[in-house]
Amino acid sequence: xxxxxxxxxxxxxxxxxxxxxxxxxxxxxxxxxxxxxxxxxxxxxxxxxxxxxxxxxxxxxxxxxxxxxxxxxxxxxxxxxxxxxxxxxxxxxxxxxxxxxxxxxxxxxxxxxxxxxxxxxxxxxxxxxxxxxxxxxxxxxxxxxxxxxxxxxxxxxxxxxxxxxxxxxxxxxxxxxxxxxxxxxxxxxxxxxxxxxxxxxxxxxxxxxxxxxxxxxxxxxxxxxxxxxxxxxxxxxxxxxxxxxxxxxxxxxxxxxxxxxxxxxxxxxxxxxxxxxxxxxxxxxxxxxxxxxxxxxxxxxxxxxxxxxxxxxxxxxxxxxxxxxxxxxxxxxxxxxxxxxxxxxxxxxxxxxxxxxxxxxx
Amino acid sequence: xxxxxxxxxxxxxxxxxxxxxxxxxxxxxxxxxxxxxxxxxxxxxxxxxxxxxxxxxxxxxxxxxxxxxxxxxxxxxxxxxxxxxxxxxxxxxxxxxxxxxxxxxxxxxxxxxxxxxxxxxxxxxxxxxxxxxxxxxxxxxxxxxxxxxxxxxxxxxxxxxxxxxxxxxxxxxxxxxxxxxxxxxxxxxxxxxxxxxxxxxxxxxxxxxxxxxxxxxxxxxxxxxxxxxxxxxxxxxxxxxxxxxxxxxxxxxxxxxxxxxxxxxxxxxxxxxxxxxxxxxxxxxxxxxxxxxxxxxxxxxxxxxxxxxxxxxxxxxxxxxxxxxxxxxxxxxxxxxxxxxxxxxxxxxxxxxxxxxxxxxxxxxxxxxxxxxxxxxxxxxxxxxxxxxxxxxxxxxxxxxxxxxxxxxxxxxxxxxxxxxxxxxxxxxxxxxxxxxxxxxxxxxxxxxxxxxxxxxxxxxxxxxxxxxxxxxxxxxxxxxxxxxx
Numbered sequence: 069x070x071x072x073x074x075x076x077x078x079x080x081x082x083x084x085x086x087x088x089x090x091x092x093x094x095x096x097x098x099x100x101x102x103x104x105x106x107x108x109x110x111x112x113x114x115x116x117x118x119x120x121x122x123x124x125x126x127x128x129x130x131x132x133x134x135x136x137x138x139x140x141x142x143x144x145x146x147x148x149x150x151x152x153x154x155x156x157x158x159x160x161x162x163x164x165x166x167x168x169x170x171x172x173x174x175x176x177x178x179x180x181x182x183x184x185x186x187x188x189x190x191x192x193x194x195x196x197x198x199x200x201x202x203x204x205x206x207x208x209x210x211x212x213x214x215x216x217x218x219x220x221x222x223x224x225x226x227x228x229x230x231x232x233x234x235x236x237x238x239x240x241x242x243x244x245x246x247x248x249x250x251x252x253x254x255x256x257x258x259x260x261x262x263x264x265x266x267x268x269x270x271x272x273x274x275x276x277x278x279x280x281x282x283x284x285x286x287x288x289x290x291x292x293x294x295x296x297x298x299x300x301x302x303x304x305x306x307x308x309x310x311x312x313x314x315x316x317x318x319x320x321x322x323x324x325x326x327x328x329x330x331x332x333x334x335x336x337x338x339x340x341x342x343x344x345x346x347x348x349x350x351x352x353x354x355x356x357x358x359x360x361x362x363x364x365x366x367x368x369x370x371x372x373x374x375x376x377x378x379x380x381x382x383x384x385x386x387x388x389x390x391x392x393x394x395x396x397x398x399x400x401x402x403x404x405x406x407x408x409x410x411x412x413x414x415x416x417x418x419x420x421x422x423x424x425x426x427x428x429x430x
Numbered sequence: 431x432x433x434x435x436x437x438x439x440x441x442x443x444x445x446x447x448x449x450x451x452x453x454x455x456x457x458x459x460x461x462x463x464x465x466x467x468x469x470x471x472x473x474x475x476x477x478x479x480x481x482x483x484x485x486x487x488x489x490x491x492x493x494x495x496x497x498x499x500x501x502x503x504x505x506x507x508x509x510x511x512x513x514x515x516x517x518x519x520x521x522x523x524x525x526x527x528x529x530x531x532x533x534x535x536x537x538x539x540x541x542x543x544x545x546x547x548x549x550x551x552x553x554x555x556x557x558x559x560x561x562x563x564x565x566x567x568x569x570x571x572x573x574x575x576x577x578x579x580x581x582x583x584x585x586x587x588x589x590x591x592x593x594x595x596x597x598x599x600x601x602x603x604x605x606x607x608x609x610x611x612x613x614x615x616x617x618x619x620x621x622x623x624x625x626x627x628x629x630x631x632x633x634x635x636x637x638x639x640x641x642x643x644x645x646x647x648x649x650x651x652x653x654x655x656x657x658x659x660x661x662x663x664x665x666x667x668x669x670x671x672x673x674x675x676x677x678x679x680x681x682x683x684x685x686x687x688x689x690x691x692x693x694x695x696x697x698x699x700x701x702x703x704x705x706x707x708x709x710x711x712x713x714x715x716x717x718x719x720x721x722x723x724x725x726x727x728x729x730x731x732x733x734x735x736x737x738x739x740x741x742x743x744x745x746x747x748x749x750x751x752x753x754x755x756x757x758x759x760x761x762x763x764x765x766x767x768x769x770x771x772x773x774x775x776x777x778x779x780x781x782x783x784x785x786x787x788x789x790x791x792x793x794x795x796x797x798x799x800x801x802x803x804x805x806x807x808x809x810x811x812x813x814x815x816x817x818x819x820x821x822x823x824x825x826x827x828x829x830x831x832x833x834x835x836x837x838x839x840x841x842x843x844x845x846x847x848x849x850x851x852x853x854x855x856x857x858x859x860x861x862x863x864x865x866x867x868x869x870x871x872x873x874x875x876x877x878x879x880x881x882x883x884x885x886x887x888x889x890x891x892x893x894x895x896x897x898x899x900x901x902x903x904x905x906x907x908x909x910x911x912x913x914x915x916x
Contacts, residue, residue, distance in 0.1 A: 113786050135779030142786055363768070363775030364799025374768040376775065394776055396768050407768075 070103050072147065072173065075385050079177050082382060083184060083355050093357065096382055097128035100389050107146035111388050114138070128357055133366065133378040133392035136333050139168035144387045147173045156216035158332045170216065170332050170387055178335040181383040182223050185353045189339035190262075190293055190326055191228055200289070201254060202233035203247060205265025205273065211239065216332045217295065221264060229262075237269060244276055251284045251318075260289030263318070267294040267327075271305060274313050285319035292320055295328040307346040329406060333391050335383035338403075351403035355382045360399045366392065371399045374407055431460040434523060438615065438624040439468040440631070440643040442481055448474070452645065454617055458526040458765070465527070467620050467645035472652045478642055479612065479660035483583045485639035486610030491581075495555065495565040498605055501637070503548040505629040510543050516625045524594045528619055529764035530722060535594060538721060541878050542595055546602055550881030555606060557882040558891040565607060565895075574902035579895040581607025582662035582685075588676065589623065590667035591616030592725040593877075597623035600665050603890045605630075612642045612657060620645055655679055663687065663894055687893055689886060692727035692844035693814065695734065695836070696873060697858065698746065699829060699850035703739025708749060711849045714874030716753030718847055719801075721877040723763055723818045728845040728869070728876050731815040732822045734832045743825035744792065747805035751794035754801040754819060763800050763819050770818065771799070777816025778802050784810075812836055829854060833861045840866035844886060847876040 070078070082096055102122035105112050111134065115121060118132035125131055138144060145152065151173050158168040172178060187194075194200065202225050207215075209222040225233050236247045254261040263270070270292070277283065292314055305313075311322045323342035329350050330337035336356040340348030352358065359368055360375040369375040377397045380390040397404040441449050454465045470478060490498070508514045512521075520539060525532040544550070555562040559579065561569055568576035585604045589597040597613060601623055604611045613623050624643045631638045646653045658664055658680045665687045666676050673688040680686045696718065702711055718730050733750070735743035766774070778795070781804040785791035790807035801819035809824040812835045826832055829850070836843060843866040848855060859870050868887030869879065884890065909915065 110786050114782075117782070117785070135776075135783060137776065137780050138783040138786070141783055362799075363771040364778070365797065376768075376772055392775075392779065394772055396772060 069106055070099060072386075075100060075103050076174070076177055079355070079382055079385055080180050083177075083180050083353075086354065088354050093354070093382070094127045097131060097380055097389065098122060098125055100382060100385055101125055101131045103385070104146055104388055108144055108388065110138075110142045111144055128380040128390065129359065129368075131380060131390040133361075133380075133390045134388045135392045136168060136331070136394060139170065139333050139387070140166045143171075145171040145173075146386050147171075154219075155214060156219070156332045157214040159215060159217075168332055170335075170384070172335075173386055175219070177383045177385060178219075179223055181336045181353070181355065182220055183227055185337060185339070186220075186224055187228065188353070189341075190224075190291065190328075193289070194228075199228055199230045200233075200260055200262045201250075202229035202262045202264060203250065204233075204235045205237050205242065205263065205269040206235070207237055207239075208235045217266070217330070220330065220337070224264060237265070242269065242273060242276070244273075247273070248282060251286070254290070255284050255286055255319075258287040260291075261286050262291050262293070264293040266296045267310075268296065270294050270314070271310070274317055277317050283317055283319075290318065290320050291324040291326065292318065293326050293328055295330060307343070311343040311346065331379075331391075331393065333384070333387070333393075334379060334381045335385075336381045347405045347407070349400055349403040349405055352379075356380065358397075358399075358404055360397055360404060361392070369399075374398050377404060377406075432462075434461070434463045434526070435466070436463060436519070436523060436621065437466045438620045438643070439466075439645060440624060440627040440638075440641055441468050441470075442478065442485070442639040442642065444481060444639075445470070445474055445478060452647075454620060454645075456527040458529050461526045463523050463526045465620050467615065468643075469646055470644060470653060472656055475653050475656040476660070479584055479657060481639055482610035482612060482642060483660075486583060486608065489636045490605075490608040490610065490640050493608065495562050495606065495608070498608065499548055499551045499555070501630060501634050502546060502551060502602055502605060504633050505626060506543050506546045508629050509626070510540060510547075516629055520622070520625065523621060524619075527621060528591075528594050530594070531761040531764065534721065534761040538877070539595060542598075545879070545881040546598060551602070551606070554602075554882045555891065557884070558889050568898075568900060571899065575905060576900040578898050579607065580898060581609040581895050583610055584661045585609035585611050585894065586657050586661035586664045587611065587613040588664070588666035588668070589613055589616050591619030593722050594619050595622045596667070598626060599885060599890070601626060603894060604665075607891055607894045609663070609894065610640045612644065612661070614654075614657075615643060615645050617645070617648075651679070658684070665689070665894075685893075687888075691842070692886065693731050693839065693842050694728050694845035694847070694876060695732045695812075696730045696847040696876070697829060697832065697850065698733060698735045698848075698873075699854050700736040700739035701851050701854065702849045703735075703741040703746060705740055708739075708741040708746060711873060712746060712749035713753050714849070714872070715847070716750050716757055717874050718876040719750075719754060719819055719821050720757040720761060720763070724815060724820075725817070726877050728879065730821065730847060730876055732812065732824065734809070734824055734826045734829070734835075736829055737825055737827055743823065744790075744805055744807075747792070747803050747823035748794060750821065750823060751801070751803040754803065755796055758796065758800045758819075766818060774799065774802070774816040774818055774820055777820055778804075781822070809835055812839060829858050830861065833865055836865050836867075843867050845869040845871060845876055845879075847871055847873040849873045 078096060105115055105122050114134060115132050120132045152171050153174050154172045156170045204221050206221050209218045212218040236243045311325050314325050315322045323344040325343050326339055328337050328339050336352055338350040338352045340350050358377055358379045361367060361378050362369050363376045374396055377393045377395050382389055396407045398407055449468045451466045452469050454467060456463045509517055511517055521536050524535050563569055564579045568578045571577045587600050615623055627641050627643050663685045664680050666673055667689045670690045673690055677686055696715055715733060735746050737743060781793060785793060792805045795802040803821055803823055805823045807825050809826055815821050846862055846867050848870055
């Protein structure tokens with residue numbers, strides 16, 4: 069049976085290998101499954117309940133996907149709590165107020181996964197050691213130590229940001245004055261600027277800019293990365309409107325506005341290749357694979373039909389690598405499209421909305 | 431593939447020429463229904479409410495309540511007649527519009543409509559008015575003097591569409607108290623109220639100007655505000671948040687009757703769990719779950735099953751699962767949108783995860799996810815089902831232990847379906863009543879309230895009327911002024 073060290077080394081090696089060999093992915097996924105089955109007791113119980121074990125699983129598709137709400141109530145980890153380095157928790161207030169947790173004994177794999185993928189997908193046109201001026205619209209890592217996104221952004225700025233990169237959001241909100249000044253400077257000195265942050269913070273920025281009639285024409289090479297959608301954080305904006313507004317407000321073509329789809333329950337992120345057209349196709353690197361399943365039968369739906377996403381992320385080695393999300397999606401080409409909720413579709417049923425019910429006891 | 435077009439709504443003739451229509455589209459399988467609903471401009475809303483007030487004064491208020499009962503009875507008789515064109519349409523279109531199984535809609539409609547025939551309507555009246563003539567003329571009051579009940583001149587209904595035919599409850603209540611009725615149908619079931627209005631008008635054309643069945647987009651406040659101001663009584667169904675918004679826009683002098691979302695559950699005593707009776711109890715429980723796929727406020731979310739019977743709560747959960755599987759053959763669950771399926775999956779995933787920490791828990795489910803029964807030995811918190819034939823069955827040591835579990839949700843409770851001995855029934859009903867339950871019925875009838883049901887424990891008709899009392903002093907004093915006085 070593999071040790072944590074061996075698993076970590078195999079994964080980092082695989083990440084570095086650029087292998088697109090299906091068999092190699094499968095072999096490693098089953099090796100990680102066996103490791104998690106052995107060391108993560110609740111996961112083993114779950115796999116038994118689902119009638120699967122590393123003996124019977126032949127490919128990554130056979131690994132039972134763990135529903136993400138298990139991350140809330142079950143201690144899913146291959147190592148003891150005492151040897152945990154970092155715990156990431158989901159944001160947002162969920163129905164029951166309990167947060168999903170991802171336990172990381174070390175962040176080497178997470179960081180390797182993030183850096184390689186980020187460089188390729190967001191900064192693909194930059195030379196190896198080239199850096200870019202970054203502006204982050206999200207709190208820094210020290211103020212949100214349990215946020216995987218804060219860690220992600222901190223890695224991005226440390227690894228790829230020039231020394232004058234900075235955060236523009238803290239407990240007092242967005243520092244618009246400084247941000248506008250720096251954007252103007254980037255515009256005037258023709259220095260490429262990368263703006264990264266939570267989608268809803270960027271919406272707040274857009275609102276402020278419109279209010280103050282503020283616009284920039286950032287030089288070529290400038291780009292924007294948004295993530296997280298607008299889930300319950302203010303009004304929903306049509307994706308097309310959002311990227312049109314971004315493009316107009318910053319003078320950045322929609323093709324340079326990238327959306328990242330990541331989850332606390334994973335160690336690898338998905339990106340699109342810009343949002344020239346919406347919805348853009350999301351793809352991940354060679355160490356993560358996704359399929360679209362019927363939410364009730366958990367069987368693959370035919371390509372092109374809607375279902376929920378299952379991801380098998382080899383980098384998420386300490387918890388469980390294969391998760392069943394609550395995100396609706398459609399498989400296309402070599403990636404997927406996230407399909408948003410249709411308003412009012414859950415309104416059927418006198419059976420009250422769950423949140424109303426839960427509020428009853430508060 | 432069949433396409434149907436149906437005109438819904440009703441507008442008095444004088445406005446008809448200038449009304450705009452909106453198309454609502456419904457699809458089920460290969461069939462599509464386009465429903466045209468009338469949308470009034472703000473100024474038309476004012477004209478409409480004025481007209482309805484005048485017409486109901488001139489016609490409905492002049493009618494005897496017994497004549498109105500006859501009229502409703504005739505309309506219901508037509509809807510019960512399977513050869514009637516409206517009944518044929520209902521059986522054909524409602525399954526497409528709501529997605530519910532055809533046979534289930536047919537059977538449930540009949541059961542439902544039966545509660546509005548003449549004898550049942552008389553019971554309905556009698557529940558609230560020991561002497562229904564009080565709706566026709568001043569009647570002697572027990573305390574002395576005389577009293578007459580006046581229905582609202584203009585009653586505005588804002589209906590929900592979770593279960594087909596639901597608007598009939600308040601619509602018929604409005605008619606019985608001789609109110610002019612304006613109803614807003616829901617986008618998810620705009621047809622039934624419209625058909626009922628059309629049949630009434632076919633039978634009695636004079637009622638046409640006393641009724642309007644409308645639709646407007648959610649959030650179109652201008653029209654809604656005009657009607658809220660025009661109405662004497664506003665009756666609305668829906669979630670608490672939308673209900674609150676309506677309340678905020680309703681004048682303080684207008685009576686507002688909100689019917690918020692409610693939840694219901696089932697209770698099974700150990701005494702009924704023997705080898706002979708358990709199957710039929712489970713059948714009835716499954717019937718309550720399957721009927722309209724738990725979309726009603728009276729549909730069960732959880733079954734509390736008492737330990738100590740010959741059949742264990744776990745076996746009983748298995749019985750329910752078997753019965754649900756039979757119901758799936760007979761009346762398949764409506765097909766779900768991806769988002770609805772995700773909602774069920776979330777609930778089921780949550781139950782699965784809970785089961786990991788409770789070795790005694792068990793999940794029964796069919797391979798396509800058409801129904802799910804989650805059994806647990808420890809009741810945990812009272813929680814909702816995932817709807818669409820998903821149910822929790824939990825074991826309890828005694829029936830009374832249910833009370834503390836449900837008490838926090840007092841404001842949201844409605845129906846309890848119960849299988850217990852007479853002694854247990856009355857004992858438990860006392861505690862259930864204190865915990866906010868307003869309706870206790872046999873298992874198998876949770877979705878079929880009896881005629882005269884007091885919805886959410888309220889007086890359906892009394893809540894609508896105002897009483898005008900002639901005090902005995904006025905009567906006595908009038909004698910003094912009579913021309914025959916000596």
